[in-house]
Amino acid sequence: MTMLEVEGLNVSYGDIQVIRGVDLTADAGQLTAIFGPNGHGKSTLLKSICGLVPATSGIVRVDGEEVQGRPTDQLVARGIVLVAEDRHLFPEMTVMENLRLGAFSRAARSSEDANLKLVFDMFPKLADLRRREAATLSGGEARMLAIGRGLMSSPRLLAVDEPSFGLVPKMRHVVFDCLRQLADNGLTVLVVEQSTGRISELADQVYLIEDGAVVFGGDTAAALQNEEFKRVYLGQGPGGVE
């Protein structure tokens, strides 16, 4: 059974419609990349799937269960976790406190210590920084912390918004490899990215969002053959190729 099924999702901010009739599926063990120009709704799509932003209509089904409209804490309890573009870390708490709060939901509490070990294995730098206040971290460190905190919530579906933004190329590789590894371990991973390149190599399937609607959706091989996809991305300037 598909882990994530999105059907006919519509999201509006007031009078402005941001997401139009999006259909999307993703499976456990799959890394799904979502591309698209800035401001066309990719972040909103993730936020809506993870319950941070209410949908006007449409269905979001996780593991067969309809979750649209449910409050965020219920979604987190079901393992649907967002790592937001703006990170939203707790600035005056230490790295350790931030991570521990990641395991706030009851479901994640029992695996707290195991998850912590996982996070430190994946991001050894975080272990060194554990006593530092989150506000003092650099951009890359903060992003690692945000992903780490997301992992503390014991996700089954991890949605990551622009994980590579502001990172040096080496860090980007580390992060992407981690996401690939997580998918290989059985997680359903959704990644929103602005630039293609490495991530499209690692992804199992790719979606292209333009103007809030799905313009292309299919596995990566097909994407690289698709004219639309190539036009939008490989024809692009600096941001297009890594």
Add this chain to the structure above:
Amino acid sequence: MNWRSLGDVLISGVTIGSVYYIIALGFTLVYGVGRVLNLAYGSFFVWGAYVCWALTAGFARLPVIVGGLIAVPLLFMLGVAVDRGVVNPLRKRPEFDFSVLLATLGLAMVLDNLALAIFGPRPKALPKFGEWRLELGGFVLSAQALIIIVFAGAFAVALALFLQRTRTGMSIRAVAQDPTGARIVGIRLNRVYALTFGLSVALAAAGGILLAQRFFITPLGGWSILVKALIIAVAGGMGSLKGTLVAAFALGMLEAFVGWQAGLLWVMPFWFGVLLAILLIRPHGLFGAAGRRV
């Protein structure tokens, strides 16, 4: 200079300062977490004292400590109910800040006049905790003062531990620092809001009970407390625990001093002057930063 009196004034200042501290804490808490300017805060303060009075001298005859230990949780529950019923429903409105100001104002009216109707305008006194005194090199420390300082200190320490060490306490700090981040990790905002409001009311009530050990309880006595709590919170830097501590004691002592030298009527003008000075010189308070810190 009468050294004996100065000593009394100092002790008085420290005593009051400790109560001001927990009252200011309660206010800072609810503002930092829920963004609520609770104009009914003073009324809850008074009600804490009245409920305790009702249990100890008014309708029942329980010992003061028991009365206090019952009254504070009762007021906590009242606070939770008020948040759920009045404050939280207003949150979805864009003009929330203003609406909550007005709603709590109305609530203050209701609470004040309910107290007036039930308990009457005559000042009430809580039964004294004990009659014993402590003599320290010429200075006299009454049981009242000691109890106040000890309990206020205990509340403050308990609160700090709660916020720093417990999961629930951390969730409150999380919501204060980044509400969206709190949602992302699965914290229920509404629950935290209600809890924090209840906690702040409980602190106000505790302050009211402690202060009632020294002063009479009157239905409208809460307004000056509200203003003072606000001023201390601002002076210390909105949300800084350390700043609030320093400000509470400093201003408590100064107030005692002013009252002694210039007379009680000059106390409110003194507070006003302090506020004016702060706003003109350093609006962020002693330890305040641009962000909030709980």
Add this chain to the structure above:
Amino acid sequence: MIRRRAYVIAGCIVAIMAVLPLITGDDTYTMRLLLISMVWGGLALSWDLQLGYAGVFNLGQVGFFVCGAYASGMLTIYAGVSPWLGMVAGAAVGGLIAVALGMACLRLTGIYIALLTLAFFEVLGPLLTVGRPWGTGGKSGLLPIPPLSWGGQPFSVYDPLQWYYVALGLLIVSMIVVVVVVRSRIGRGFIALRDSESLAQALGVDRFRSSLAVVGISGALAGLLGAFYASYQGVLSPRLLGLDLFLFLIIAIIAGGVGKFPGAVIGAIAVTFVTDSLRPTGTYRLLILGVLVVVLVMFLPAGAMGGLDSATARIKRWRTRRARPPVVDVDLKEP
């Protein structure tokens, strides 16, 4: 932004108030109620200008009213100044103190403004009480304050008719002032700030300056009304600074519709008569008023004028729905 019908309503209020003395005739009690409701109407309007239009959390408006009242009262008693000049002085004092307070806090966020103005409101009473040696009359009050006079004859203590029309005049002045401010660049600046703070600031709207102007003007208006009040009542006391008047005005503003001219006036008139009819309930009156505030804020936040707005909007929607021509279904995606 003031809709045309608001002017019509305001005009009707003035016209009705102008004509009412003919109907009430000998009923001086009702006339006094109407009179005082006009004073409160002007005061509520000046407060609504700050709270509703400019979004300034000024909690000390009653303080400016009282300052103007005392300034005028003291001048007319001790310096023998004519009460008419006293009103000018009251306006000046009210405005100056408002500006002074504004300078101290308007650059900061809402809570600081609320705090300082609340503290000011709280401290004014004690200050007036300790000010006894300086002529404020202390707790027992300032009296007797000379009444207004016209052509050498002081206004009658028993017949409120002359007072009534002066109050009406002040109400008109208040309305005009509020309308002028809202329609001025300052008023439009606040609308811009509400829509988009950054854009407005980029266009040169200075929130601090605009707020200061509004607070100063409202303060002057309050002081003017206060001076009139002082002369009308003949006596002033710090009890004006109790919560009665404060709450009364808040209810008037909410009931009329925050930021919806001339809602505050409607609210003031309504609440004057409602509280008068609640007199028999004695001490429970404030309790009922408090409940009223909470109920209004929670369920009727837009007040009377807001109710009018939504009613007319509903009628308009109903009308267009009936009049709409049949829609032709065009498929724009035809290849």
